[in-house]
Amino acid sequence: MIPSLLMVSIVVFLFIHLIPGDPAQIMLGDLATPEQVEQLRVEMGLDQPVAVQYGKWLKNLLSGDMGTSIFFHQPVGSVILSRAETSILLSLMTLFIIVVIGIPVGYLSSTRYGTRTDQVVSGLSMTFASIPTFWLGLNLMTIFAVKLHIFPTSGFPSIVDGGSIANLVYLILPSITLAAPNSALIIRLTRASMLDVLKEDYVRTARAKGLAEHLVNIKHVFRNSLNAVASALGFTFAALVSGTVVTETVFSLPGIGRLVVDSILRRDYPVLQGIILVIALIYMLINLLVDISYVMLDPRIQHGTGSTK
């Protein structure tokens, strides 16, 4: 994990350095004289070799300093933290919908394999997986917020900063938007992995010994298909990150996804760098947890004996 982390940090550092435009010039604006720009470049250490700059950046990073935002004139860490609430709540609500809808519907679909129910579920989930997130969001907003006035159209007043828990209502449409395509993927995945397990000999044995059908399905089939579902959570996180960028833009939510787009448009590269790094870190951590959950869910897999991929 440590070598991968180092590689990731190098890639992130290089990304930002490859983006055209001089940070010193951007900070000072168009009116600055070349001398002023040069002076700031020296102050920021931009005149030094890239390797030296990387070393400094990494050293600061390890002590928790991710630099200063060009736009906000605040430490990057606190800028990201101030936006974290919205994104974390949005992701948790979305994850809740995905798990509550995706897994049971996938289960139902596989136990009714080949029936009308299964076909309808398959068709619907494939359709939902094909809808662009932002289009679904705009449509939900038009229908439920603009026309019917059931939900607020956009924004999200903070709950942590003294707001009431009722503010969660602002996140209902965004989380439905974000959950739709992802639940579709989980439905199809749960179904497919359950169908695989249904072919196993031990399932036939369980049926032959007279175990009730629903017990066979839950105790033998579902439990053994959980492995595939757990591995799906890794890429669900990636999909959620991509999805929050779009969804937060559609619903004007003050989250990290929106901050990514704004930082690119404002050329606020220290912030962009910080966000990418934090997201990559969380993503790697989740994948590690998924690998650990493999072992817990399936005792046949042991650490160190071959890879599961």
Add this chain to the structure above:
Amino acid sequence: MKNILKMMNSRKITFIGMLFLLILIVLGLFAPLLAPYDPYEMMHEERLQSMNSLHFFGTDNFGRDIFSRIIYGARTSLIASAGVVIFSMVAGVCIGLFAGFYKRLDAVLMRIIDVMMAFPSLLLALVLVSILGRGMLNVILAVGVTYLTRTTRIVYGLTLKLKEEVFVDAFRAAGASNMRLIFKHILPNLISPVIVQATFTFAFSLLDMASLDFLGLGLPPEIPSWGSMLSEGALYLSRAPWLLIFPGLFIVLTVLSFNIVGDTLRDQMDPRFRHDIQGV
């Protein structure tokens, strides 16, 4: 060919999907002939018209004909997605094959791919577009790189499996060179999974590029695309809903068609490889 016909007959929905894609390709190819209006022409006296006999899908806030813009948008989407598919498949297959075949390359190449995979795809594409600048080729490259990693992983895994097969040993014993083994004996076995993966890549890259256009960080605004039509239409969502409905519908139908075709192809595929492709 016979197989394909039989499959079409048993899966009518796949047939409909293929028919839609065919129509779309024709629309894209002959856009200048088929579009009733110039997609850039602004007719200010006809702005924000609803659907009518002159403008089938209405007009936008500049008085441009939506139907014509959708036809040109089909062209844009198909070219861009095809670009992503070609780039990611060619590069992904090459890297995957070599990394899978040569143990020494494996460590380096797959480590790089793993690092690339630590970034969620849209985020990676956003950053790459800001490095490269907006433009058709740059967007294709940026999105292509995110799909390259997935294709490489799949081809790599399959190559590892195929390398151990008896027929490869047999050809090696008969004196075949490594290059011959890779391109003449392993590659042909990978064709069908790669085609399936290509179909899904087409669908998902179309969605990703629409998102980039919507965020204003994709294709330059002067190229008509479904994503940028939606981002302009979003400003008029209560006044002119047709600005949202039609481009969105075309995205959904196109992506859905590709997914259906991909799904059918996957079912026809060698069952040993079926698990290696993650589609919808």
